Amino acid sequence: MTAPLHEPAAEAAPSAAEEAAEAGTAAKAVQGRSLGRIAWERLKRDKLALTGGVLVLVLILVALLAPVITSLVGQDPDAYHENLIDPLFGTPKGSMGGISGEHLLGVEPVNGRDIFARIVYGAQISLLVGFLSAVVAIVLGTILGILAGFFGGWVDAVISRVMDGLLAFPQLLFIIALVTVMPNQLLGLQGTGVRVFVMILVIGFFGWPYIGRVVRGQTLSLREREYVEAARSLGAGRFYILFKELLPNLVAPIIVYTTMMIPTNILTEAALSFLGVGVKPPTSSWGQMLSTAMDYYEADPMYMVVPGVAIFVTVLAFNLFGDGVRDALDPKGSR
Amino acid sequence: MLAYLIRRLFAAAVMLVVIILVVFGIFFLIPKWAGVDIATSFVGKQADPASVEAVRQKLGLADPVYSQAWEFFKGIFVGRTYSGGGDVTHCAAPCFGYSFRSEQAVWPVLTDRFPVTLGLALGAAVLWLVFGVAAGVLSALKRGSLWDRGAMLVALSGVSLPIYFTGMLALTVVSFKLDLLDGQFVPISHSFSGWLGGMILPWITLAFLYAAMYARITRATMMEILGEDYIRTARAKGLREQVVIRKHAMRSTMTPILTMLGMDLGALIGGAILTETTFNLPGLGQKVLDAIKNQDLPFILGVTLITSLAVLIANLVVDILYAVIDPRVRLA
Numbered sequence: 001m002t003a004p005l006h007e008p009a010a011e012a013a014p015s016a017a018e019e020a021a022e023a024g025t026a027a028k029a030v031q032g033r034s035l036g037r038i039a040w041e042r043l044k045r046d047k048l049a050l051t052g053g054v055l056v057l058v059l060i061l062v063a064l065l066a067p068v069i070t071s072l073v074g075q076d077p078d079a080y081h082e083n084l085i086d087p088l089f090g091t092p093k094g095s096m097g098g099i100s101g102e103h104l105l106g107v108e109p110v111n112g113r114d115i116f117a118r119i120v121y122g123a124q125i126s127l128l129v130g131f132l133s134a135v136v137a138i139v140l141g142t143i144l145g146i147l148a149g150f151f152g153g154w155v156d157a158v159i160s161r162v163m164d165g166l167l168a169f170p171q172l173l174f175i176i177a178l179v180t181v182m183p184n185q186l187l188g189l190q191g192t193g194v195r196v197f198v199m200i201l202v203i204g205f206f207g208w209p210y211i212g213r214v215v216r217g218q219t220l221s222l223r224e225r226e227y228v229e230a231a232r233s234l235g236a237g238r239f240y241i242l243f244k245e246l247l248p249n250l251v252a253p254i255i256v257y258t259t260m261m262i263p264t265n266i267l268t269e270a271a272l273s274f275l276g277v278g279v280k281p282p283t284s285s286w287g288q289m290l291s292t293a294m295d296y297y298e299a300d301p302m303y304m305v306v307p308g309v310a311i312f313v314t315v316l317a318f319n320l321f322g323d324g325v326r327d328a329l330d331p332k333g334s335r
Numbered sequence: 336m337l338a339y340l341i342r343r344l345f346a347a348a349v350m351l352v353v354i355i356l357v358v359f360g361i362f363f364l365i366p367k368w369a370g371v372d373i374a375t376s377f378v379g380k381q382a383d384p385a386s387v388e389a390v391r392q393k394l395g396l397a398d399p400v401y402s403q404a405w406e407f408f409k410g411i412f413v414g415r416t417y418s419g420g421g422d423v424t425h426c427a428a429p430c431f432g433y434s435f436r437s438e439q440a441v442w443p444v445l446t447d448r449f450p451v452t453l454g455l456a457l458g459a460a461v462l463w464l465v466f467g468v469a470a471g472v473l474s475a476l477k478r479g480s481l482w483d484r485g486a487m488l489v490a491l492s493g494v495s496l497p498i499y500f501t502g503m504l505a506l507t508v509v510s511f512k513l514d515l516l517d518g519q520f521v522p523i524s525h526s527f528s529g530w531l532g533g534m535i536l537p538w539i540t541l542a543f544l545y546a547a548m549y550a551r552i553t554r555a556t557m558m559e560i561l562g563e564d565y566i567r568t569a570r571a572k573g574l575r576e577q578v579v580i581r582k583h584a585m586r587s588t589m590t591p592i593l594t595m596l597g598m599d600l601g602a603l604i605g606g607a608i609l610t611e612t613t614f615n616l617p618g619l620g621q622k623v624l625d626a627i628k629n630q631d632l633p634f635i636l637g638v639t640l641i642t643s644l645a646v647l648i649a650n651l652v653v654d655i656l657y658a659v660i661d662p663r664v665r666l667a
Contacts, residue, residue: 168350168598168650170605170642173623177361177635180627267497271609274499275624290499294613297503298511308500316495323491 035252035329042328049324055317063123070117075103077121078282081112091300105306108289109296115303118284119310125273125285126314129199130266134258136204141211142247142254148212149219150242160216163209171206175268178202179277192283199278203265211257218250252329259322263315270311286311343654347647354643358636359404407432407636431640432633434626441637444622449641452618454523454530455537455610456603460596462542463549468592470546471553476580478558486550493547502540502613509536520616537614541607545599552595557588590661597653598646605642 043049062069070077081103086093091109100106105115148159179198222228223246231245272278273287281288286307293304398406406415410430426432431441470490474483521529560566561584569579606620615621619638626634 165350165353168646169354170602170639170646172602172608173606173627173639173642174357174361176608176624176627177358181361181630263495270497271499274497275608275612276628287497290497290503294499294503297507301507304500304503304507308497308504311500312492312496315497316492319491319495 039252039325039328043324046324046327048320049328052317052320052322052324055313056321059123059314059317060127062120063127066120066124069120073116075114075117077113077117077284079113081107081114083112085110085112089299091296106302108292109300109303115289115306118289119286119306122284122286122289122307122310123314125196125279125283126266126269126311129196129203129269130262130318132200133203133207133265133269134261136200137207137211137261138254138258140204140208141257142215142250144208145212145215146219146242146246146250149216150223150238150246152220156216159212163212163216166206166209169206172268172271175202175206176272176275176277179272192279195279199269199272203268207261207265210261211254214253214257215250218253219246222246222249256322256326256329259318259325263318263322266311266315266318339658340655343651347651350647351640351643354639355408355636356404358639359400359407411640431637434633435631436629441633444634445619445637445641448617448619448622450523451520451616452606452611452620453604454534455541455607455616455618456600458534458538459541459545459603460600462538463545464596466542467546467549468553471550472557472580472585472588474550474554475557475561483554487554490547490550493543494551496544498540498544498609499613501543502536502610505536505540506614520614537610537616540613541603541610549592549595553588553592556591557584560584560587563587586660590657593653593656593660597649601646601649602642604645604649606638 043053085091085107092107092112103114103116105119107114108118144159144163148156179195179202228241228245231241236245269278270285270287270290273285274291276288276291279285279288289307290304290311293300293307297304409415410426410432412429415426415430415432426440429442431445433440434444470486474486477483520533523530566579566583569583570576574583606618606623608620608624610616611618611620612624619641623635623638625631626638
């Protein structure tokens with residue numbers, strides 16, 4: 001361990017450095033360590049969280065490199081292989097849903113599209129919607145939460161009531177309804193583009209109150225701290241205090257809620273596509289594969305297992321990582 | 336206590352009105368911006384202009400949105416008469432209107448489907464409360480033990496599994512491979528044992544997901560509470576550990592659990608869309624999904640209202656229970 005690091009956050013918010021020093025002394029002798037460093041060291045010791053983190057990285061790579069990966073195994077997600085389908089039942093020939101050296105995870109019933117290629121491309125939709133809707137929720141939640149907590153009064157009253165209202169809404173119902181009534185063309189996007197865009201907006205919109213409430217609560221307690229008063233007495237403006245003094249101290253809870261929100265959003269996207277209101281074929285999505293698989297689960301159970309496991313592994317990886325991040329950033333945690 | 340209740344009831348009523356207005360907005364304004372005509376979609380694509388106009392008159396679709404919303408409100412309490420465009424149809428209170436697609440009255444269909452969903456939600460809730468809370472408390476008390484790690488890994492997997500996937504797996508293994516249950520829904524009025532047999536898999540599948548969530552929350556809450564000063568005080572004054580846990584720790588642990596239960600149960604009673612779709616249960620969730628896909632506004636409004644009402648009632652019950660458990664709430 002070396003001397004305290006000069007991180008940008010430390011300059012922007014003096015308290016971050018102070019707290020880090022305090023936490024550092026509490027954790028071990030006298031060495032000063034930043035909060036981020038302490039969190040990273042805790043995270044490094046958490047094997048399960050690291051496994052989750054590595055899996056998340058692999059999944060992101062798979063999604064980014066989908067065209068490369070599918071061309072490496074020589075499969076096109078949209079190519080039909082009707083010669084591999086039993087004409088009588090519409091199910092793949094051979095055992096285990098037509099798994100072979102050529103089709104690593106078998107082929108779809110009826111049209112014989114390669115499942116491996118479709119799973120790889122499905123990761124794109126899942127991760128894209130999962131991440132971007134979380135970004136929408138964080139931006140909205142942070143801005144509105146910080147405004148509510150900092151200004152109080154009627155600003156707080158309005159924002160808090162809206163958050164309460166949104167949390168009490170039958171959310172899935174509204175998400176389904178909103179996604180369904182959206183037109184097929186929007187802002188120059190078409191078909192799948194519109195659906196993905198609308199899903200991101202709608203899922204993000206219903207997610208922001210969760211982050212907003214936490215940010216508001218934290219802001220309420222932070223704005224009374226001495227360092228805010230000090231900044232104010234030095235003549236700092238409201239927005240300087242909001243974004244330079246308060247925001248850096250809200251980063252930890254925001255990160256925790258983000259990592260916990262992404263898997264939920266991925267599940268919501270899958271559920272929408274499963275219900276037939278999300279991504280439509282021929283674009284592949286895991287939820288939509290499961291919805292087709294429902295018609296074949298007796299004759300071809302493998303077709304259901306593959307996308308199901310894909311969703312499970314993805315969400316589990318994010319959850320493992322998210323739990324680890326939460327424990328690592330929790331100042332009370334001794335784990 | 337009474338003032339507290341009245342305040343809660345008032346907030347609930349306001350919420351209900353807001354929800355109705357929002358649903359109306361979504362289904363009347365967005366199609367308008369998108370250039371879709373509701374009357375045309377009601378009659379069908381190849382409709383002649385005259386019958387489209389007749390439908391528009393009869394349903395009052397040409398009226399401003401606020402007066403349509405008002406007519407809908409009124410219909411619920413005093414009934415409604417459709418008289419525009421010639422023939423007259425009377426719809427007795429509570430009138431939720433007629434389907435845009437099948438011209439069925441909405442209210443009887445809702446009352447028909449409600450018991451299915453209610454049975455599903457309540458049965459599963461009993462299961463997940465018992466198993467989820469028990470697993471969470473045990474884990475918190477034996478923190479770091481093999482049981483704790485195992486239970487939490489199962490719980491983490493549970494919250495990572497989509498319910499339609501677990502449902503399909505259960506159906507494949509139990510109904511198809513092992514041939515134990517046939518997984519068919521039978522109305523409770525036909526045969527109680529048949530109903531029970533059809534509901535076992537949906538109950539277990541649904542309860543597994545929620546039990547996993549509740550176990551995680553219970554464990555975290557319990558551990559936080561066990562670190563509180565008043566627990567130390569209770570121990571220091573010589574109370575037996577069992578009493579400390581049961582009387583002091585459990586009481587505070589139950590408050591956040593109750594909040595969650597109110598929200599979850601309310602939302603499920605209004606239609607467990609995913610579970611009902613997976614197991615083909617003829618409940619409200621299946622109906623509303625159907626209605627949304629067909630843009631059948633009267634049904635969507637009806638189910639949304641029931642859902643919102645269920646959420647509000649469940650939250651109200653929770654608020655009252657709160658006041659019973661925690662005296663501080665009564666004074667706030």
